[in-house]
Amino acid sequence: MNKIFTVSILGCGSRGREAYGKNFYLLKDKFKIECLCDINPKQIDLAKKAWDIPDENCFLSPEEFLKEKRSDALVIANQDRDHVDVCIRALELGYDVLLEKPITPIEEDLYRLLEAQKKYGGKVVVCHVLRYAPAFVKIKEILNTGKIGKVVCIDWIEQVAYWHQAHSFVRGNWHSEEETSPMILAKCCHDLDLLQYYADSKCDTVYSVGDVSFFKPENKPEGASDRCQTCKYINDCVYSAERLYCAKRDYDFDRLEPLTKEKDDERKQGWPFNVVDLSRPITDESIRKAYESSNYGKCVFEADNDVVDNQTVVMKFENGITANLVMTGFTQFPGRKMTFHGTHGEVEMDEENDYIRISVYGKGTEFLSVKELMRDALKEDFGHGGGDVMLVRDFYKALCGEELETSLERSIESHLMGLAAEKSRKSGNACKVHKE
Ligand SMILES: NC(=O)c1ccc[n+]([C@@H]2O[C@H](COP(=O)([O-])OP(=O)(O)OC[C@H]3O[C@@H](n4cnc5c(N)ncnc54)[C@H](O)[C@@H]3O)[C@@H](O)[C@H]2O)c1
Numbered sequence: 001m002n003k004i005f006t007v008s009i010l011g012c013g014s015r016g017r018e019a020y021g022k023n024f025y026l027l028k029d030k031f032k033i034e035c036l037c038d039i040n041p042k043q044i045d046l047a048k049k050a051w052d053i054p055d056e057n058c059f060l061s062p063e064e065f066l067k068e069k070r071s072d073a074l075v076i077a078n079q080d081r082d083h084v085d086v087c088i089r090a091l092e093l094g095y096d097v098l099l100e101k102p103i104t105p106i107e108e109d110l111y112r113l114l115e116a117q118k119k120y121g122g123k124v125v126v127c128h129v130l131r132y133a134p135a136f137v138k139i140k141e142i143l144n145t146g147k148i149g150k151v152v153c154i155d156w157i158e159q160v161a162y163w164h165q166a167h168s169f170v171r172g173n174w175h176s177e178e179e180t181s182p183m184i185l186a187k188c189c190h191d192l193d194l195l196q197y198y199a200d201s202k203c204d205t206v207y208s209v210g211d212v213s214f215f216k217p218e219n220k221p222e223g224a225s226d227r228c229q230t231c232k233y234i235n236d237c238v239y240s241a242e243r244l245y246c247a248k249r250d251y252d253f254d255r256l257e258p259l260t261k262e263k264d265d266e267r268k269q270g271w272p273f274n275v276v277d278l279s280r281p282i283t284d285e286s287i288r289k290a291y292e293s294s295n296y297g298k299c300v301f302e303a304d305n306d307v308v309d310n311q312t313v314v315m316k317f318e319n320g321i322t323a324n325l326v327m328t329g330f331t332q333f334p335g336r337k338m339t340f341h342g343t344h345g346e347v348e349m350d351e352e353n354d355y356i357r358i359s360v361y362g363k364g365t366e367f368l369s370v371k372e373l374m375r376d377a378l379k380e381d382f383g384h385g386g387g388d389v390m391l392v393r394d395f396y397k398a399l400c401g402e403e404l405e406t407s408l409e410r411s412i413e414s415h416l417m418g419l420a421a422e423k424s425r426k427s428g429n430a431c432k433v434h435k436e
Contacts, residue, residue: 004028005399006071007098008035010062010086012047014275015100015127016077019383023392024075025051030396034071037062038078042278062086069093073399076100079173080180084109091120098395100127101189103411105181107419110412117408123398125391126411130190131197132394133387135349135370138356139340142347143198147360149344154198154323156338158191159352163253165309165329166239167272170215171295175305183307184208184425185418188327191336192313192421193414197406198340201319202413207430208421210311210327220301227299229292239300241291245276246284313421351385 007024009016016038024031033051037059038044044058059065062078066089074095076086084104090097103110103126117124130136143151160169168174174186184192196203225231228241235242252259252267259267267273273282277290291297309329316322335351345360349370356368371378374386383389398404416433424431 006034008071010037011078012038037065088116091122096123102185129384129387132390133385148342159331161334201317208313208425210308
């Protein structure tokens with residue numbers, strides 16, 4: 001029989017509850033959710049009810065929760081800047097940890113955590129979920145076959161989507177670098193991690209440009225209000241909270257799939273709606289009330305945001321491979337597109353248009369379907385192309401003593417790339433990723 005590991009969750013919000021907790025709960029032959037900790041009683045309440053956790057195992061005080069070890073493993077899914085202190089304390093208590101990304105936007109904290117892990121010896125698995133998503137795993141397998149020869153350069157775009165940019169990075173948790181992280185870590189942590197993984201090399205130098213190009217006061221339309229509910233453009237502005245969260249839609253946010261009224265209502269119970277509104281079930285009235293009294297109803301041109309809405313990073317890896325990463329909030333659909341240009345062929349992946357193209361020069365082209373590759377994972381959970389549930393499954397393997405594809409050191413590499421890119425963007429100079 002399988003060993004069942006007990007797991008506690010600190011930070012029971014969107015990720016802690018919906019991405020991990022939900023999957024731990026479903027994998028009953030592998031995990032038992034033991035304790036919950038969150039400073040927001042509403043979040044605790046939702047998780048407690050969903051998984052039937054007794055009151056005495058629910059903590060509103062992280063200090064109280066962290067007084068002793070309460071389970072085999074701990075999920076840390078609070079906000080970016082608070083991860084490291086909690087993780088070090090958890091390692092000290094003897095936990096194995098599933099740690100949300102970004103680990104931290106503070107460089108010294110990366111090293112502090114690495115030292116603590118060496119000292120206390122627990123496992124720290126960073127939630128670079130795309131490493132576990134089947135289509136992204138397939139790309140690595142294709143590159144490893146050598147079919148396209150030696151990879152020379154990589155062209156990569158992270159399409160954030162206009163509504164996700166407005167929701168998370170203009171109005172939401174990640175609108176302020178000081179409160180959470182710079183955009184390149186908040187949104188592109190996975191891209192940087194995958195780039196160094198696919199390049200199979202550490203990154204040497206980066207150069208980056210980017211800025212807040214659109215979501216700023218000078219672009220506010222004439223006569224617009226500072227909140228959507230009192231704005232004359234409430235029904236016309238594409239970024240209007242009323243349009244994003246309440247309007248009936250006949251297509252999904254994520255893709256051009258027709259939505260019936262029933263599907264639209266069902267869709268509105270999930271992300272991003274369930275972040276704006278913590279009532280259940282979510283109704284047009286409840287979500288309207290929620291945006292009207294929170295940051296989610298602020299005018300996107302006056303939201304006190306400082307994280308960029310577009311950024312390009314040019315990279316040179318130690319093995320000579322070059323890459324460019326474009327992150328932009330100005331896209332219709334979310335998803336990644338990338339091409340690996342090799343000496344003997346190309347591999348291209350386009351998540352939204354659902355294909356991986358493998359071309360071998362002079363020989364022909366083969367296509368794979370991204371959705372088909374994700375099929376088995378998607379039976380369980382959609383998050384991150386099946387990556388969320390696959391990560392939870394691999395975390396189980398890690399707890400059983402198996403080595404995973406990635407380590408804390410490798411995860412830290414992608415953070416060093418992001419921090420160097422941010423330094424470059426601000427200084428205008430190319431920056432080395434590692435100290436000389
Ligand atoms: N792996 C991914 O792809 C991915 C995607 C989105 C977000 N994230 C990361 O996941 C983390 C959580 O993001 P989220 O979207 O769930 O945000 P969220 O705001 O929905 O959830 C965070 C939760 O932490 C709680 N919290 C805050 N401070 C706390 C503390 N000191 N102790 C205990 N609980 C505390 C909040 O009340 C909230 O419920 C962030 O670091 C974010 O950057 C990762």
